[in-house]
Amino acid sequence: MQYQLIALDVDGTLLNDNYELTERTVSTLRRVHEAGSRIVLCTGRAPESSVPIMEQMGFEGVLIAHNGAATVETPGSRLLHEFSFPIGHIAGLVQYCRAEHVHFDLNTSWKMYVEHVGEAEAAMYEKYMAVPERVDDVLALTVPIVKFTMFGSQEAMDRVERQLASFDLPSSLQAIRSGAHFIDVMLKSVSKGRALSNLSGMWGIEPSSILAMGNYYNDIDMLRFAGLGIAMGNSPEEVKLAADEVALSNNEEGVAEALMRHVCPELAGQ
Structure with a gap:
């Protein structure tokens, strides 16, 4: 199945515990992108500290920041969605x-x-x-x-x-x-899942064509919204139970391994 949108949490998911993005993970993400999937970071981070991760991957485009409270387009400072309060x-x-x-x-x-x-x-x-x-x-x-x-x-x-x-x-x-x-x-209206729903609706992508990966409680509704929700091996048990499957941990390049199996199986073993 071709997943049109890949939604990835950053800390504890995409990055290892040393806050590193490994070469194998970057290579896999680029192959997934070349295969036609949009890759969107869905993070609690601000855009300021998320854009450098996108640059390391060699991408630009849309990211969901602040746990879904802001969806922005890079480069530049175009705000697609914002949920603010006084x-x-x-x-x-x-x-x-x-x-x-x-x-x-x-x-x-x-x-x-x-x-x-x-x-x-x-x-x-x-x-x-x-x-x-x-x-x-x-x-x-x-x-x-x-x-x-x-x-x-x-x-x-x-x-x-x-x-x-x-x-x-x-x-x-x-x-x-x-x-x-x-x-x-x-x-209360803010969540990664709602932001992902808004974004996928704007792009005309059905939930069944979305693969999402995360590791913490703020990822649960995103994992449930996606057609395939994958919890990292380092996730708390409640997060694992909310997911469709559990991947290897963030320190074992779980994102790369899962994407190889579900999006680019020809990369398995590389």
């Missing part, structure tokens, strides 16, 4: 993070804002190729935002996740664990 809706959450010393950043479709960056945060932003803009008070910003992200150790995020269960978030917002060290707050 900063005032998370004023209470900002105050909580300040009081509990939880690091946070605010994201528009294109920019990231922080109030401070410590050593651990600086190392994290460097790994993700993100360059946040520092401001004294994020609540003084007047731009609409698409994502509010909290960052910390896994233990700290486990604690925040428990406390958010009783936090009085506006009914229009949701908090989702997008990684062991991250919790994202976005509109």
